[in-house]
Amino acid sequence: MAIRTTLYGYQVKNGKTVIHIEESEVVKKVFSLYVEGKTLNSIATMLTEEKVAYFQDEVKWNKNTINRMIENEKYMGNEIYPMIISSSMFNQAKAMKEKKSCKQETHTPEVELVREIAVCGKCGSRFKRVNTWGAREKWMCSKGCKCSVYIDDAILEDAVRSNLNRVIENPDLLNVVADSQYMPTIDVTKEENELIRLLEQPKLDFSVVAKCILQGAKVRFDCCDYDNGELTEELKDEISSVDKIDYKIMKEYIKQIIIQPAGRIITVFINNAKITNGEAENASQFRKKSNEN
Numbered sequence: 347m348a349i350r351t352t353l354y355g356y357q358v359k360n361g362k363t364v365i366h367i368e369e370s371e372v373v374k375k376v377f378s379l380y381v382e383g384k385t386l387n388s389i390a391t392m393l394t395e396e397k398v399a400y401f402q403d404e405v406k407w408n409k410n411t412i413n414r415m416i417e418n419e420k421y422m423g424n425e426i427y428p429m430i431i432s433s434s435m436f437n438q439a440k441a442m443k444e445k446k447s448c449k450q451e452t453h454t455p456e457v458e459l460v461r462e463i464a465v466c467g468k469c470g471s472r473f474k475r476v477n478t479w480g481a482r483e484k485w486m487c488s489k490g491c492k493c494s495v496y497i498d499d500a501i502l503e504d505a506v507r508s509n510l511n512r513v514i515e516n517p518d519l520l521n522v523v524a525d526s527q528y529m530p531t532i533d534v535t536k537e538e539n540e541l542i543r544l545l546e547q548p549k550l551d552f553s554v555v556a557k558c559i560l561q562g563a564k565v566r567f568d569c570c571d572y573d574n575g576e577l578t579e580e581l582k583d584e585i586s587s588v589d590k591i592d593y594k595i596m597k598e599y600i601k602q603i604i605i606q607p608a609g610r611i612i613t614v615f616i617n618n619a620k621i622t623n624g625e626a627e628n629a630s631q632f633r634k635k636s637n638e639n
C-alpha cells in the first residue's frame with residue numbers, strides 16, 4: 347500500500363514544498379469546523395461521506411487524521427511549509443481542544459481506580475485507557491497484543507459495582523475453588539520454550555539453565571489461583587457488612603479488573619476469587635458499534 351509522504355495540503359514541485367490548492371481548502375475547512383465545535387469524528391465522517399480524497403483514491407478519514415491535522419504547527423508556515431492556517435485560527439483550535447479534554451478528564455475516583463488496576467484479558471499486561479473525545483473510552487493492551495475494547499466509563503464502573511454487590515449479597519461467591527484448572531499463562535509458555543531451547547544447545551551453561559528454571563517456577567507460581575482460606579474467610583466476614591460501595595471499598599477488596607477482548611469484565615478480589623459481570627453484553631454492543639465506524 348502506498349503511503350503519503352507529503353503533509354496533507356502540500357505537494358512537492360521541483361524539490362520545493364508548495365501549497366496544494368484543493369487540499370489546502372480541506373485543511374482550512376477542518377480547522378473552521380473544529381473551531382465551531384464539531385467533533386473529530388463528525389469531521390472525519392463528513393469528509394469520508396463527501397468522498398474527499400486523503401491520498402490518491404483513498405477517501406477514508408478518521409478522527410486520528412483530523413486530530414493530527416489540527417495539532418500540526420507546520421500549517422502555520424515555516425521555512426519549508428508555506429502558511430495555510432493563520433496562527434490565530436491555529437490557537438483557537440488548540441484552545442478548543444484543551445476545553446474538550448478538560449471536560450473529559452473529570453473522572454470519578456472509582457474510574458481512576460479501574461484505570462490503575464485494569465489488565466488485558468488476553469495476555470495479562472496492563473490495559474490502558476486511551477483518551478478519546480467521545481463518550482466511549484477505548485482501552486488498549488499496553489503490550490502489543492492488539493487487544494482493544496470500547497467501554498464507556500459508566501458501564502465499566504457499573505460492572506465493577508455490580509460484581510461487588512453480588513459478592514456483598516452472597517459472600518460465598520468468594521470461595522476460591524482450590525483445584526481450579528491450571529491454565530499456563532503466556533509467560534509460563536514462554537519460559538518453558540526458553541528452557542527447551544537452552545537444553546537443546548550443544549554446550550550447556552548450567553548457571554543460565556538454573557536461572558531459567560527458577561524464573562519458570564516463579565511465573566508458574568504467579569499464575570496459580572492458590573486457595574487462601576484464611577484470607578477468604580476474613581474477606582467474606584468484612585464484605586458482608588459493607589453497606590455502601592465507594593472508592594475505598596473497591597480499593598481495599600479488589601486486586602485486578604480483567605477486561606476481556608469481547609468486553610467482558612472480571613473482577614479479581616484480593617483472595618484471587620474471580621467474579622464475572624453479567625453486563626458483558628452491554629460492553630460488547632459498544633464494541634460492535636465502534637467497529638462499524
Ligand SMILES: [Zn+2]
Nearest residue numbers: 466469487491
Ligand atoms: Zn494483551
